[in-house]
Amino acid sequence: MDRLDLTVPAGSFFALLGPSGCGKTTTLRMVAGLEEPTSGQVLLGTEEITRLRPYRRPVNTVFQNYALFPHLDVFENVAFGLRRRGVPDVAGQVRRMLSLVQLDGYDRRRPAQLSGGQQQRVALARALVNRPRVLLLDEPLGALDLTLRRRMQLELKRIQTEVGITFVHVTHDQEEAMTLADSVAVMNAGRIEQLGTPAELYEFPATAFVATFLGRSNLLAGRVTGRDGDDVLVEAYGERLSVPVVRSRSTSGAVLLGVRPEKLRLVTSMDEVPAGHQSVAGIVTDAAYLGTSTQYLVRTGWGTELTVFAAADGEARPVPVGSEVVAYWHPRYAFLLDAGTDPSGGETEPSVGSAGAVPVNGVGPR
Amino acid sequence: MDRLDLTVPAGSFFALLGPSGCGKTTTLRMVAGLEEPTSGQVLLGTEEITRLRPYRRPVNTVFQNYALFPHLDVFENVAFGLRRRGVPDVAGQVRRMLSLVQLDGYDRRRPAQLSGGQQQRVALARALVNRPRVLLLDEPLGALDLTLRRRMQLELKRIQTEVGITFVHVTHDQEEAMTLADSVAVMNAGRIEQLGTPAELYEFPATAFVATFLGRSNLLAGRVTGRDGDDVLVEAYGERLSVPVVRSRSTSGAVLLGVRPEKLRLVTSMDEVPAGHQSVAGIVTDAAYLGTSTQYLVRTGWGTELTVFAAADGEARPVPVGSEVVAYWHPRYAFLLDAGTDPSGGETEPSVGSAGAVPVNGVGPR
Amino acid sequence: MTASRSGRRRRLLPYLLAAPGALWLVVFFLLPAIQLGATSLYDPAGSLTSGYAMTWSFGNYPDAIGAYWVHFGRSFGYAGLATALALLLGYPLAYAIALRAGRWQNLLLVCVVAPMFTSFLVRTLAWKTVLSDTGTLVGLLRDLHLLAPDGRLLASPVAVVTSLTYGYLPFMVLPIYASLQRLDRRLLEAARDLNARPAQVFRTVTLPLSLPGVVAGTLLTFIPAAGDYISAELLGTPNEYMIGNVIDAAFLVRLDYPQGAALSVVLLLVILALAVGYLRRGGAEEVG
């Protein structure tokens, strides 16, 4: 582990987001006490718990694959922690918890007799019933299919609101993190890249990794040429563009100018670009119908492809593939990043289109 | 199996979509010859192959979990089918195929030494190298994480375009089906509910199941009261609404009037509703930030909740929770369904919000 | 509890867990093996009556091998034959139980194991009844002219190999079953889908993937079979006697400990050499 400082506000729904293998599970395990950090501390409030054995920590975990005890029924699974601590009224607490997760009547089933979603709720109940100060959830929805997953997300959120315990939710699914969390930390290769509310991260990402991992971004490689009042001036591929200072992470040298695909609009000629907007011309090379929106790829004069989402709100007309278009955006939706930040997100797969290093289209919720 | 007629156009990318357990895998297995239909036929072109043993069928499969041979290296995995048929120049064909799936140089690795995405491509190469008349893909991307999954989708599409073989792609991910396929069949409980292009299905679903499974829909329960020229008149909860006849699956009796969430717009008063539009008043009960859009829940006067997606294209202003709003839509985006069609999609999980039977919000791409 | 104390305890734990069993094996397996080696070098002129002196008589080895190489050859021959037969018979059975038996799997598996509770001796004696010169089987074979009118099964290599095969068949079936049971059936479907005929599916996928079980099974069959002497004693003649019979007699009848020990050591070494060579070639992961 690199240095990793992570402050989680009490009572919040906190999401830890990052690609596979970036160290999310490892982080959680240190908090739970299942792994010992070689250096550094784990604090709970003001109390240091770094070397406390796991069973002495007021922290519980919902494991990646639930890790339900197969030899115990639902009731006994949930009662497990209570019994270990010898608290009174086990039965009452267990039943209340089972009803919270809407599993009344399932108490005598074995885990193998439950569906994935039900197992997930048992795992949740088993951890929650102990009223831990912090509940750790390690990709609890990773194994569910999309439909069920969305339903369980809502349920998790409801339960967290109801019990008010701090949830630390690990996922590699950006969409899930954004839907659920009050705050999100994006982790990459063992480091926290950015921490904030979903809107903060989405609207003003701190690094190219965040910009592409959380949603998609069109990133244009450029260079800061100067300053014009509250705007930073950037030259990219011969185009002169600008970004407000408040939306700039870097104000000199090589930079990446980012715009989200849904912030781009397409018109057929420069004349139609409204005042105060900036634009780039190109040719539509692909249009994909996505239901709520249509995704266009626009090849610019210098050969890179921009992604544009046109909402299918019934007003935009379809743009045929091959047409010459102008993509424009308002500078207040652009953001400026230090070009030094690695946009690849530590992925090892050979990239597919591989047109060049820039622009990079991350993939994300549309 | 119920009667199941499925005609797949040669050379197309065909997606078979449906919830878990609806019979997608079973259908594919019958085509592949791994299972025998108790009755009915499987035709390939005009040739009947129903009782042909699998090794005699010009059909190959990419299995749900790849099913790569762990004891053979990548080369031998891909060469497997060729060797079985004793074709000449195995090495040349395998290498060409490996380079098509961009795995040159990986031929001596064992499957266990590959990442999920690489394994998936080996599975693809292994099936494709046999130049089957039909390639069956059973949720080949089900096990990949979202990022990798999106990348592999693009690649599948590219390869299909390149080789021109008929792909039958099974998935329960609506988004995937829509992005990839030329035509989509939505399956439910062993029956095909609708078959068409993604746009046809999304824009004019045939049943409530399709309307809610493929994307979301607001469905208002109503009753046809008459006809006005090319419009069908509907009364729902006291509101008088209309839908064009061409967008009506049913023109009498109990019906469901559907509108997609992104086709709804919010304004603060009736006065702002443009002419020719229809509207419903309500109160915003929830607003969820999703990056590309914001999802509002609007509780109507009669107590049901409508979902509204407001694109975050930089123009719409946020609507605070609690405000009184009017949601409006143009009738040409509405559709009318027979109320007899079961909207639940055969799901067995207890539904979470469970405000009532109608409207039903399916979950889908936004 | 301090971290260091519990840490030390945890570091010590594996040793505490392993010690009793390991100690037992050291004292009652390793030490005796060493003593066996020592005994094999005792003065062959000694006797149990007069006592044995340690004279490092390596000559015991050539003497023993010279006198009994035929029995060694026969042991490995019979054991090899029995192992091959057990594989031939055991594989289909294991295959059927693992992949084709459905809900009968448990019952069949138990049927393979349960005869081990009916003492090996009792079952071998049952073979004696079955193969008896005056029994129905021999009568039938004679009537069918599959056996000469005065032909017999008992007291022949056929009887001995039959019994060896029989006796160690479960040790062949179980590991193969275990490895077939682990086999991912989807691989078989994938192979069929890739135009492999049933026989090809077996040869290219099923068999290679069950190889660890085959390797374990052949070892667990061959090793005890090569040392067996009950079958030869009860169902064979002196012309079928194996090295086990010789060792047994050397220790219990002739009371020639040095020679018996030398024979035992040779048997052990040959088997180890064969097993190691086999594992190298077979590339198995682990026995059992």
Place this chain on the structure above:
Amino acid sequence: MSVGHRFWRWVADHWVLAVAALVLGYLLLPVAVVAGLSVNRPSSRLSYDFAEFTLDNWRDPCAAPGMCGAVLRSVQIGFLATLVSTVLGTLLAFALVRHRFRGRAAANLLVLAPMATPEVVLGTSLLALLVAAGIPQGFWTVVIAHVMFCVSFVVVTVRARLSGMDSRLEEAALDLYASEWQAFRRVTLPLVLPGIVAAALLAFSLSFDDFIVTNFNSGTTVTFPMYVWGANQRGIPPQVNVVGTAMFGLALLLMLAVRVRWRIPRRRPARTAPVRDRVGGR
């Protein structure tokens, strides 16, 4: 499709089952013979042929002089050997699976070695040691010898079960306030128990059945196999077959009971597929 074609296809699909049935028959034939002889009244005490049906042998199995004593002794030895070897073997298996420690490879080798050693060698080497040490043979040397060769089989059996067990379950227990001991007691042990029981059954069968090692180390102690060996020389009393049949039946029942009680969950191939949201039965 012609009938003949279908027939051959049926044969192609089913010949393995036919072969398996034959092999199973081969495996059970001697047991059937033993069962048959257990209800036989032999024409004379030297005869081993089927003469007349009777249940006398079952009514009074101890009528064969000395046999019941031998069976009892074998059962005692079996129990002791099973108990000791199961405990030692289980501990060893835990050490080998759950811990990395110096000497682990050697311990592994030590465990496998007795399985790779023919029984005559095991028997004679122990005999050589006992004679050299002047230790008289008898009941206890048999127990010791049996424990020695059972331990390996116990280790292998328990280890298989243990390494198939998800170690996250133990972590989950620790996370849920169980101390290491409680995690072992409440989670690990119950989950490994079927493996331990299977190992114990195996150990018992190996001990009860053993002739070769026992023959070298029993002195004048007569176990059931030793008894059978001796009885064979003077004509087997039919009651021996009663014991053989009863043991088979008992084992059958016991093992079926064990397998049903701990319906060993079919080991699924590593599951990465989406979990089906269906109420899963079998």
Place this chain on the structure above:
Amino acid sequence: GTKGARQTAASCVSEDLSGTEKRLLFSNWPQYLDVDEENEAKRPTLEAFQSRTGIQVTYTEDINDNNEFFGKVRPQLAACEPIGRDIIVLSDWMAARVIGLGWAQRLDPARMANVGRNLLPSLRNRTYDQENVLAIPWQCGLAGLAYNGRVTGEIRTVDELLTRPDLKGRVTLLSEMRDTIGLILQADGHDPTNFTDAQFDAALEKLKRAVASGQIRRFTGNDYAPELAKGDIAACMAWSGDVIQLSAEDERIRFVAPDSGAMLYSDDMLVPNRASHRAHAEALMDYYYEPAVAAQVAAYVNYICPVQGAQAEMERIDPDLATNPLIFPDAALQARSKKFMTLSEERERAYESKFQQVIGG
């Protein structure tokens, strides 16, 4: 190295618990004691002894072969440990060996008046037991040939046994070297009481050829009996009484004392060291030396009775048996029955080892 195994009365002291324990453990060969015709589990003479003395006798037929039994009890006796038996029955030469090792307890002649009175003179004062206090003869017998007439024709000579092709694989010989070699020596015209190494080697060679040709199925102890009765064995070397007993059930099973000569032996009762019921053992031995009891046993086992006066008693039980030369040998048979010569230790070892190698173990 290991130490020797010899014991002396001083080094290995046995305690007699007869006073407190009314038990006796008696190990014998199979078919060596009378059995009730009606109920095979009952042994009339033994039961009479038990009811007369109140001593509970555990009778076990677990001696099948001298060498095999010696191998089994050797470690214990060498270590001066009890072998769990109060009386064992071993053949003359093996009894001599056990006595030589100091493993047998001395008996009290005063408590065995019948023995003193009725032991046949030819069995008294033998080299290994000059005073008749260590090894008391149980039975004597002949080793000869036997065949099952149901599966083969008559057999008269040893050579037939070793070479007749129709018997191939259905012949057993005795694992008792003295009996098998003795019979072959006689068949070759030599004298087993006095032969040379060369003669021994020739006999052994003949045996070896028979084995190699597959003629011989097995070398047996007493265990030829079940298979002979069954017919899996057509012909064999066997002990007289056993076969006569089988003849009683199936008259086509016959014993043959070959014209070339049979082997005569005696099987003796010994009380091994550490056996703890010596007094009871003495009582039992004395009991079986009552002529009436001896006759009763002889009438069943059909071996040569070592008890004087038994023949007279036999007249009363079964006059036919009283004149059966195989039980009460006549001069003719006596002339044809030879004892095996007493061997020096080296000769014994050399012969045994050569013989064992041929019989395959």
